[in-house]
Amino acid sequence: MTDAAPIVKSLLEDHARIDALLSRLANEAQGEVRPKIETTWDALERALLRHLDEEEVYLFPELAKERxxxxxxxxxxHARFRHALGEIGIALELHAVRSEVIDALARDLRAHAAQEDVALYRWAAASEAPGPRAFVSRMQRRLAA
Incomplete structure (x- = not known):
């Protein structure tokens, strides 16, 4: 069994970083500041997709066996979030993104994060299965960096 506190803390900080990027993107979308919005979008898309990918590869298969x-x-x-990212990306390309759409994604992600904290992160930190253990090791390396 692994101490859950640092891993859960790191994952929740990841959610906070993604939330901050979404807020910044929504603010920039209101002003249509092109170079800034594209930089923020790139950072958001990379961060969120990395987060989703890691959970799906390392955690979901074992979670599916147990719960x-x-x-x-x-x-x-996660599928809804990927779809929303695609829609926002297209809207950005067309210079038609609305801050309300970004705000809605942020709200959905916040609710999802609360569910993950209970249903996924604490389970993963306590799990002895190979996928969650590899994930916990990755998070410990990220914390040490």
Whole structure:
């Protein structure tokens, strides 16, 4: 068993960074500051996709074996977030992005983060399965860096 506190803290900080990028993007979308909005978008897209990918590769397969309903619900959320990223990306390319759409994604991500804290992160930190253990090791290396 691994001490959950540092891993959970790191994951929640990851959510806070993504939330901050979403807020910045929404503010920039109101002013249509092109070079800034594109830089923020690139950072947001990379951060969120990395976060989703890591959870899906390292955590969801084992979670699905032990708690299939939680895994299915979280995976469904991830699919919605990927779709929303695609829609926002297209809107940015067309110079038609609306801050309300970004704000809605931010709200959904906040609700999802609260669910993950309970249904995924604490489980992963305590799990002895190979996927979660590899994920916890990655998070420990990230914390040490």
């Amino acid at each position: 299939p309903e939680d895994a299915a619900r979280l995976a469904s959320d």
